[in-house]
Amino acid sequence: MEPIVIVSTGVANIASVSAAIRRCGFDVELTDEAARVSDAERVVLPGVGSFEAGMECLRDRGLDSVIGDRVAAQRPLLAICLGLQLLCKSSEESLGVDGIGAIEADVRRVPVGMRVPQFGWNRVEVSEASAMESGYAYYANSFCIIDRPDGWTVATSTYGREFVAALVRGPVLACQFHPELSGTWGSQLIRRWLMREEVGSTC
């Protein structure tokens, strides 16, 4: 079985996501090579740290365009937390820095008056058919997407106001939360992404 390729560009904390995938019975391979990320069957784009540092790491290695191409071609990709944000056009965290632009959205700061970062478990609501299941997900974020981009199935959570919890299009799953830290619910979501062509397909 082909290993699951995790984009690893530096300090990003990938032990948790690696362990979660191994618990599902798959091997993982860490890489920062654009060719490998382009060829691999299934790719995980994790990410912690700042938008600017994340984009710099991707651009330096030519990863931004191959990841963008995977989304455009609807080839299996799991983007987590900053990984989701990097797929967007821009972020209030790093004004003037272009994102990958595969998702037609801009990343905003969590509303004023809320504790930042949003740390902990928040309810994920799924209203559209054939998407993920509702449940509790673990978040660690100071930024998020507010506006729903066209062409994606959207799950939402609320922190001060409603925001995008996850976006699904075919085998592309982009989560603001950390599925690898979201207990049984998160493990099941990862497993579905690993096992199926369409994350949203019904059981």
Added chain:
Amino acid sequence: MLTKRIIPCLDVRDGRVVKGVRFTGLRDAGDPVEQAARYQSQGADEIVILDVSATPEGRATGIETVAALREVLSIPLTVGGGVRSVADAERLLGAGADKVAVNTAAVERPAILSELARRTGSQCVVLAIDAARQPGQSGWEVVTRSGVNRSGLDAVQWARDAQQLGVGEVLLTSWDRDGTGDGYDLELLGAMSAAVDIPIIASGGAAGSDHMLAAFQAGADAVLAASIFHDGINTVTDIKASLAAKNVEVRL
């Protein structure tokens, strides 16, 4: 809506869970991986492990324990004890910690907090504060090295400064209440909650869900407890059910 977190804490020494009052008089309380897995299945929202021997003896927290915990945990893991440098923190994150808690090293050299936040992101950096009331004074003083040293720092001001340096969360232990079962120091929580915008984990003194309810009402975002779970007096499941019955939003 973001739920309130219940966090069992394992004090670890030489790879074993230990228990004691006010960080001393330690006795063996089991295997950390076994216990963490049990708490996870009971519905724990996060696990904190603190290597209580790390700072006094100058040892780094057991990397092997962290790696073994990561294999079984699908919930967040915070690790503290003996984090003296960015390299220490990176070793722990590499082994499977999601956040590192820094205490003594930050008091001695606050710049470590900004270095860590820059390198790993604020969401990985927790400031652990042991706060003690001092006779005849108002407020709380930061104590370090497992309570041996008084720092002269005001705990609330220290948290404010640490937030500016990029810390993502405060783990606030009341030195006066720790291990006593008299409840969290609610005044301390109230003062801290009003002073910072980052989340606060209340620690020290919990004997049951009523203490946790009071801590949430005083401004805590999460509550940490050790002995009430280790002794088998309460399960996380029971605690969460009691809190939910009192209209606290918890993950069930």
